[in-house]
Amino acid sequence: MSTSPNCKYAIFDAHIHGVNFIQQTDGFHVLLREMDKARVEKCVVFGLPVSKIWSEWENEEPNYYLSDEGRCYYYSLTDAIVAQAYMRLNAEDRKRIIPLLCGFSPVDRYAIKHIERITSLYPGVFKGIGEILCRHDDLSNLTYGQPARINHKALFPIFDFAARHQLPVLVHQNATSVGRSNRLSYTDEVVEMLDRFSKTTLVWAHCGVSRRVKIENLHEVIDRLLDKHKNLYVDYSWLVFDNYICPNGNPDPNWIEVTEKHSDRICLGSDIFGHFETLAEGIAKYTPFLDCLSEETRDRVCMLTAEKLYASTATIGN
Numbered sequence: 335m336s337t338s339p340n341c342k343y344a345i346f347d348a349h350i351h352g353v354n355f356i357q358q359t360d361g362f363h364v365l366l367r368e369m370d371k372a373r374v375e376k377c378v379v380f381g382l383p384v385s386k387i388w389s390e391w392e393n394e395e396p397n398y399y400l401s402d403e404g405r406c407y408y409y410s411l412t413d414a415i416v417a418q419a420y421m422r423l424n425a426e427d428r429k430r431i432i433p434l435l436c437g438f439s440p441v442d443r444y445a446i447k448h449i450e451r452i453t454s455l456y457p458g459v460f461k462g463i464g465e466i467l468c469r470h471d472d473l474s475n476l477t478y479g480q481p482a483r484i485n486h487k488a489l490f491p492i493f494d495f496a497a498r499h500q501l502p503v504l505v506h507q508n509a510t511s512v513g514r515s516n517r518l519s520y521t522d523e524v525v526e527m528l529d530r531f532s533k534t535t536l537v538w539a540h541c542g543v544s545r546r547v548k549i550e551n552l553h554e555v556i557d558r559l560l561d562k563h564k565n566l567y568v569d570y571s572w573l574v575f576d577n578y579i580c581p582n583g584n585p586d587p588n589w590i591e592v593t594e595k596h597s598d599r600i601c602l603g604s605d606i607f608g609h610f611e612t613l614a615e616g617i618a619k620y621t622p623f624l625d626c627l628s629e630e631t632r633d634r635v636c637m638l639t640a641e642k643l644y645a646s647t648a649t650i651g652n
Contacts, residue, residue: 340614340618340621341371341372341373341614341617341618341621342373342618342621342624342625343373343620343621343624343632343636344373344374344375344636344637345372345373345374345375345602345617345620345636345637346374346375346376346377346601346602346636346637346640346641346644346645347369347372347374347376347377347378347602347603347604347613347617347640348377348378348537348569348571348601348602348603348640348643348644349378349465349504349539349569349571349572349602349603349604349605350365350377350378350379350380350603350604350605350606350607350610350613351379351380351381351382351465351605351606351607351608352365352379352380352381352415352416352419352433352607352608353381353382353412353415353416353607353608354382354397354398354607354608354609355382355384355385355386355396355397355398355399355401355406355607355608356385356386356388356395356396356397357381357382357385357409357411357412357415358397358608358609359415359419359608359609360608360609360610360611361419362379362419362420362422362423362427362431363422363423363427364610365377365379365431365610365613366423366427366430366431368610368611368613368614369430369613371613371614372604372613372614372616372617372618373617374604374613374617375430375637376429376430376431376432376640376641376645377430377431377432378432378433378434378462378504378603378640378644379416379420379431379432379433379434380416380433380434380435380436380464380465380504381412381413381415381416381435381436381437382409382412382436382607383408383409383412383436383437383438383439383440383465383466383467384399384406384407384408384409384467384473384477385406385407385408385409385412386398386399386401386404386406387404387405387406387407388404389402389403389404389405392404399472399473399476400472403476404476405476405477405478406473406476406477406478407477407478408437408438408439408442408477408478408479409437410437410438410448410452411437412436412437413435413436413437413452413456413460414437414452414455414456416433416435417433417452417455417456417459417460420433420459421456421459432461432462432644432645433459433460433461434460434461434462434463434464434465434504435449435452435453435460435462435463436463436464436465436466436467437452439479439482439488440466440467440468440482440483440486440488440489441479441480441481441482441486441488442488443487443488443491445488445489445491445492446491446492446495449463449492449495453650457649457650458649458650459649459650460649460650461501461644461645461649461650462496462501462502462503462504462643462644463492463495463496463501463502463503463504464502464503464504464505464537464539465504465505465506465539466482466484466489466503466504466505466506467482467506468482468483468484468486468505468506468507468508469481469482469483469484469506469507469508469511469520469523470482470506470507470508470544471508471512471544471545471546471547472545483507483520483523484505484507484520484523484524484527485523485526485527485530489527490530490531493527493530493531493534494531494534496534496535497531497533497534499650500535501535501650502535502536502537502567502643502644503534503535503536503537504537504539504569505536505537505538505539506539506540506544507520507523507524507538507539507542508520508542508543508544508547509521509524509541509542509543509547509549509552509555510542510547510549511547512545512546512547515547515548515549515550518549518555520542521542521555521559524536524538524542524559525559525563528559528563528565528566529563531565532563532565533565534565535565535567535643536565536566536567537567537568537569537601537643538566538567538568538569539568539569539571539572539603540569540571540572540573540574540605541556541568541569541570541574541578542555542574543572543573543574543577543578544572544573545573552574552578553578553586553588553589553591553592554588556568556592556596557592557595557596560592560595560596560599566599567599567600567601567639567643568599568600568601569600569601569602569603570600570601570602570603570620570635571602571603571604571605572603572605575619575620575623576619579623580619580620580622580623583619583622584622585622585623585626589623590623590626590627593627593631593635594627594628594631597627597630597631597634597635597639598634598638598639598642599639600634600635600639601635601639601640601643602617602620602635602636602640604616604617624636
């Protein structure tokens with residue numbers, strides 16, 4: 335097995351999309367091969383709840399939500415794609431992959447019916463819910479229907495379902511809007527859900543960050559919320575790591591302090607989707623930051639927190 339020399343630590347990758355924005359995938363056997371190269375021992379995998387339209391006026395096929403101005407629409411088959419790929423693995427390989435389900439509209443009050451149906455169709459496969467795409471830079475504007483938000487009434491029965499079955503829920507919800515930097519416009523919606531569903535474990539993807547969302551002293555916001563809400567977890571993935579935690583490969587001392595304090599509720603994620611050849615590169619970027627942590631904190635952030643969140647959870651429908 336060849337590994338990247340920059341992948342210094344064994345990792346539990348808590349944020350991988352099994353498909354891209356047109357629902358293509360290299361397949362989980364390829365994923366497992368790339369996991370070996372990247373020293374990823376286990377990973378959390380889910381689909382993409384929206385699919386990109388190839389518009390009539392576009393000559394070039396899109397493969398990302400920002401490829402062109404075409405819209406996106408909710409695509410429930412994404413869960414079946416993930417489930418079928420998982421079921422094609424042998425028993426040993428399945429132990430390394432933890433599937434979540436996400437193929438529903440978060441503004442549809444019938445969304446809970448999809449969860450009930452998909453877990454009935456694929457009993458024993460899914461171990462959580464997400465990534466639910468709520469407030470999300472340009473993707474919110476490109477997706478058909480009303481804008482999704484974490485405190486939409488359609489999600490209430492889903493959070494209840496997750497609490498009953500002790501399932502983590504991974505949600506993308508910007509902390510603020512693109513045009514209101516530093517005002518935390520949408521963070522109150524997260525707090526409302528944490529308070530209303532105090533028995534539901536919420537994983538806040540990317541600590542509330544996405545493109546063109548700028549928040550001063552984000553480390554203080556995350557520290558304060560983790561102090562107050564014991565049902566809140568965060569993942570260090572995508573732009574929050576690149577722009578805040580370790581900009582230009584230089585670990586921020588404030589984020590090191592927050593990580594040391596809350597390591598039992600922080601995990602890492604590559605946030606790749608569908609094609610997995612960049613996994614080792616995505617994991618290697620964490621090395622300078624992980625080098626700065628204590629051994630105990632590093633073990634939690636790299637492996638133990640995600641293990642507690644996902645791998646120790648019972649599957650739905652067994």
